Each structure stands twice: as C-alpha cells, then as structure tokens.
Amino acid sequence: MSDTAPPTPKTSWLGRLKSGLGLSSSKLSENLAVLTKRPLDDDMLEEIEDALIASDLGPAMAARITAKLAAEKYDRQVTDMDIKLLVADEVEAVMTKVARPLDITAFPRPHTILVVGVNGSGKTTTIAKLAHLYQEQDYRVMLAAGDTFRAAAIEQLKVWGDRLNIDVIHKDVGGDAASLAYDALTQAWELGSDVLIIDTAGRLQNKQGLMDELAKIKRVLKRRMESAPHDVLLVLDATTGQNALTQIDVFKEVAGVTGLAMTKLDGTARGGVLVAAAERSGLPVHAIGVGEKLGDLRPFDPRAFAEALAGIAPTDAKHQPPAS
Numbered sequence: 001m002s003d004t005a006p007p008t009p010k011t012s013w014l015g016r017l018k019s020g021l022g023l024s025s026s027k028l029s030e031n032l033a034v035l036t037k038r039p040l041d042d043d044m045l046e047e048i049e050d051a052l053i054a055s056d057l058g059p060a061m062a063a064r065i066t067a068k069l070a071a072e073k074y075d076r077q078v079t080d081m082d083i084k085l086l087v088a089d090e091v092e093a094v095m096t097k098v099a100r101p102l103d104i105t106a107f108p109r110p111h112t113i114l115v116v117g118v119n120g121s122g123k124t125t126t127i128a129k130l131a132h133l134y135q136e137q138d139y140r141v142m143l144a145a146g147d148t149f150r151a152a153a154i155e156q157l158k159v160w161g162d163r164l165n166i167d168v169i170h171k172d173v174g175g176d177a178a179s180l181a182y183d184a185l186t187q188a189w190e191l192g193s194d195v196l197i198i199d200t201a202g203r204l205q206n207k208q209g210l211m212d213e214l215a216k217i218k219r220v221l222k223r224r225m226e227s228a229p230h231d232v233l234l235v236l237d238a239t240t241g242q243n244a245l246t247q248i249d250v251f252k253e254v255a256g257v258t259g260l261a262m263t264k265l266d267g268t269a270r271g272g273v274l275v276a277a278a279e280r281s282g283l284p285v286h287a288i289g290v291g292e293k294l295g296d297l298r299p300f301d302p303r304a305f306a307e308a309l310a311g312i313a314p315t316d317a318k319h320q321p322p323a324s
C-alpha cells in the first residue's frame with residue numbers, strides 16, 4: 001500500500017471490485033468453459049458441481065446450485081451464462097445474510113475493535129483502511145500497536161498513524177500487549193475518541209500463548225469498559241484459500257471472533273473462499289479488501305460481490321455499496 005491520496009470516487013468502486021475479483025471470475029469461467037455443449041444430463045451436472053467446487057465456493061453451495069440447475073434445466077441446453085447467473089443469485093442469497101458493515105455508532109464510546117489474524121494476512125493495512133474510512137465519516141480515531149512482539153509491526157502502524165494524522169499508542173518491543181490495550185482505551189476515552197482499533201500479534205505457532213494473550217487483552221479492556229471490545233474482527237487473506245477456513249475455527253476458539261474482513265481478493269483466483277467461509281462460520285462479513293490503497297476497503301455489498309465473482313455485468317447502478 002503506498003498512498004494517502006484522496007479516496008477514489010465511489011462511482012468506480014464497482015469497476016475496482018470487478019477487476020479485483022477478475023482472477024476469481026476468470027477461473028470460474030475457465031472451469032465452466034470446458035463443459036460439453038449438450039443438453040443437461042447427470043454427467044454434466046457432476047462436471048458442473050466439480051467446476052464450482054474447484055472455484056472454492058464450498059461443497060454446500062456447489063450442491064445447491066447444481067440442484068437448482070437440474071430442477072430448471074434438465075434435458076435442456078444450458079449456457080455458461082445460465083450457470084453464472086445462478087451462481088450470482090446463490091452467492092448473493094448467502095452473502096446477504098452475513099453482509100453487515102461494522103456498526104460503530106452505538107454508545108458508550110470509544111467503540112473498541114480488536115483486530116486479530118495471522119501475520120501477513122493484512123491486519124495492519126486493514127486497520128489503516130478502516131481508520132481512513134472512519135476519518136472520512138468525521139469520527140475521531142485512535143490506534144493501538146498491540147503486536148508488541150515485532151518491531152516492524154509497531155513501526156508499520158506508526159507510519160500509518162503519521163500518514164493519517166492519527167495517534168498510535170505503542171510500547172517498546174516485548175511490552176505487555178494487555179497493558180498497552182488498557183492504556184490505549186484509557187487515553188481514547190480521556191481524549192473523547194469515537195473509535196479505538198487495536199492491532200494484535202498473530203502467532204499461530206503458539207496457540208496457547210496466543211489464546212492467553214488475547215484473553216488477557218479482553219479481560220483488561222473489560223475492566224476499563226464493561227462492553228469492550230465491541231468487535232473482534234478476524235482479518236483473512238483470500239490467497240490462502242481453504243486455509244482461511246481453518247483460521248476461522250482457530251481464531252473463533254482463541255479470540256471469540258465476532259466478524260470477518262477478507263483481504264487480497266484482487267490477487268487471487270480463490271475469491272470464492274469468502275462464500276465458503278461465510279456459509280460455514282455464519283459470521284458477519286464486515287469488509288473486503290481489493291487492493292493495497294486506502295480506498296480499497298469497503299463495507300461488503302453482496303450483489304456487487306456476487307456479480308463480480310460470477311463475472312457478469314452489474315445489472316443495476318443501485319447495487320453500489322452503502323456510503324455509510
């Protein structure tokens with residue numbers, strides 16, 4: 001991520017989403033293109049189901065789409081577009097249930113968001129993008145560099161804080177993450193911040209250590225403010241494909257995740273994994289990342305995502321995401 005240029009106008013959001021998910025939609029197109037052009041029969045249904053599974057959409061969704069196709073088109077000619085339209089509708093139906101922007105409007109404030117995820121998943125970048133989004137909405141934002149294990153993680157957040165002109169509460173490497181979180185919440189409260197976003201370490205190698213640390217952070221935050229943390233946001237990297245599903249299971253257990261953000265949907269053909277992740281976990285999807293720039297994170301819009309993933313043209317301008 002490299003700039004702090006003003007956000008790209010909202011009119012181009014659909015275009016960026018489409019080009020971001022281009023790799024995923026071309027993979028689906030390729031998988032479907034090999035299907036024989038003949039009336040729909042059992043063999044072809046099986047091939048279609050395999051093609052959908054190969055697109056990371058998950059077995060449950062693949063089975064549902066094929067069942068619908070069988071009900072509507074058995075013995076009749078089907079085109080790639082018939083299947084893509086069904087994929088888009090089915091993806092939209094699943095994702096509508098889970099699409100929910102983070103609601104930071106409630107009191108008491110500061111609304112405290114604990115951000116968790118494995119190293120490299122895009123946590124720091126997502127924190128900067130969220131901070132920028134809230135700044136645009138005139139919220140006062142504070143950040144806390146809670147990955148106290150790695151100097152680079154602290155530095156990276158400080159760099160973002162400087163660029164965005166946002167206070168970043170930090171300690172030296174090796175400092176206690178829970179006491180940092182407590183200090184940050186105290187300062188955010190005293191300074192009248194609306195939102196506090198806390199970064200955390202993502203060392204999955206030491207699951208017990210990670211669990212203890214995250215539990216302690218949550219405990220001390222509660223001591224300062226009973227309702228905090230208000231959200232525990234898990235950041236997932238779409239390029240890890242099905243591994244993202246395992247990460248959800250682990251972080252649900254160690255951190256009590258309340259919602260998901262998925263990054264790097266622009267750099268992978270595995271965008272379908274967000275659908276499998278949402279369907280399997282039932283967790284709300286708060287945002288997706290389709291690039292490294294500050295404006296490349298938006299509240300999740302199910303129809304726009306479904307169309308971009310299926311590789312069909314947006315049907316209607318009203319499918320722009322809410323400006324919220």
Ligand SMILES: Nc1nc2c(ncn2[C@@H]2O[C@H](COP(=O)(O)OP(=O)(O)OP(=O)(O)O)[C@@H](O)[C@H]2O)c(=O)[nH]1
Pocket residue numbers: 001117118119120121122123124125126152153156202263264265266267288289290291292296
């Ligand atoms: N293409 C693309 N790159 C992204 C996106 N989100 C983050 N990145 C990049 O992914 C890399 C890792 O992101 P970070 O934000 O540093 O990830 P992190 O989880 O904080 O990683 P650590 O600092 O190692 O803990 C960086 O080079 C980011 O610019 C995205 O949506 N799309």
